Amino acid sequence: MQRSSWPWRIFKALCLTAISLFFLFPILWVLLMSFQTNADILRVPPSPFFTPTLANYKALIAGELTGAGSTLQIAYMKNILNSFVLSACSVLLSLLLGVPAAYAFARYRFRLGENIAFTLLSFRFAPPLLVLLPLLLYFQELGLYDTYIGLIWVYQLITLPLILWIVRGYFEDVSPDIEHAYRIDGHSWLRSFLKIAVPLARPGIAAAALLAFIFAWNNFVFALILGSSDVQPVTVGALAFITASGIQYGQIAAGLVLSVIPTFVLALVMQRYLVEGLSLGAVKG
Incomplete structure (x- = not known):
């Protein structure tokens, strides 16, 4: 039996669907929770049938966190901004x-170049608590x-x-002969960097920028210690x-959905850059 036959295609489709549902189920569950009341979420036994409501999203947009007979003013939309x-x-x-x-x-290649690069990388590995206290003192003084x-x-x-470190790897994959040929025509180093090197490494730059944006978006400790409610991001605002009046799971789920939207939209916008192939191998040795 050839693998291109329809039974094999159906089997592959079912397997891919099952795998996709397995990984997307938590996201789907949170999305459904955001349209439910606390009573529906905590119902025993749980039921997949409920009456959708936009009350959770309205509460977040209005900045009013409703609890058991009380209302708490929050600035969740400002936290997202x-x-x-x-x-x-x-x-x-x-x-x-x-x-x-x-x-x-x-x-x-220059003296101590690799040591400097590794030192910069070590900043990423260092635990935030290691530098928070001196940073807090410096920030208060400055x-x-x-x-x-x-x-x-x-x-x-x-x-x-x-x-x-990510973009460095992409630049190393770009043949320097392309830039040398461009400079022979009389162009400067800066022009060859902007017109040749950067466009060829654009997929790597886009991927690095997207990953850096996600890591910055998810940061919690720095903003918690070095900022108050005026500049706190969504991770701290959550x-x-x-509260003492209880946990509103529906509003938490709605907040999670709203906090994911910016990074999701950014990934969709940058998708075409992420799938671009590098124009490598243009010069044969």
């Missing part, structure tokens, strides 16, 4: 600093505590090493859901 501003600005700054640095580490600039600066410990 804070997360987007902090993550986007941190990634942009890391791209401005990390892409040229990655190109330098990939193209040039007036950076509870500011966007301060958090964007400290987020470089997360995003910059990631972008530097603590407001746990």
Whole structure:
């Protein structure tokens, strides 16, 4: 029997469907919870049938967390905006600093170059609690505590090493002969970097930027200690859901769905860059 026959295709389709449902089931479950009341979620025995409601989303957008006979004012939508501003600005700054640095580490060999690159990477591995206390003291002295600039600066410990090392690998895969041929025509180093190296490494830069954005978006400890409610991201703002009056699971699920939307949309927008192949091997030795 040929594997291209219809029974084999049906079998593959069923297997892929089962695997997809297995991994997507938690996301689907949270999505369904966001349209249920607390009574529906805690019903025993649980039932897949319920009357959908938008009350959880309305409460979050209005900034009112309803509990057992009480209402708590929260700024969850502002927390989402804070997360987007902090993550986007941190990634942009890391791209401005990390892409040229990655190109330098990939193209040039200089004394202590590998040691410097590994030191930058070690910042990513270091536990945040190791540097939080001195950072807190410095931020209070410099007036950076509870500011966007301060958090964007400290987020470089997360995003910059990631972008530097990922993009460096892509630059190393780009043949330097292409750039040399471009420079022979009289173009400068900067022009060859912008017109040749960066476009060829664009898929790697896009992948590194997306991963750095996700890591910055998910950061919790730095924002918890170095910022107050004015600049706190969504990861810290989610603590407001746990109150003395009880836990509103439906509103927590709605908050999870809203917090995932920005990264999901960003991944869809950058998808075409992530699947682009590098134009390598244009010059044969």
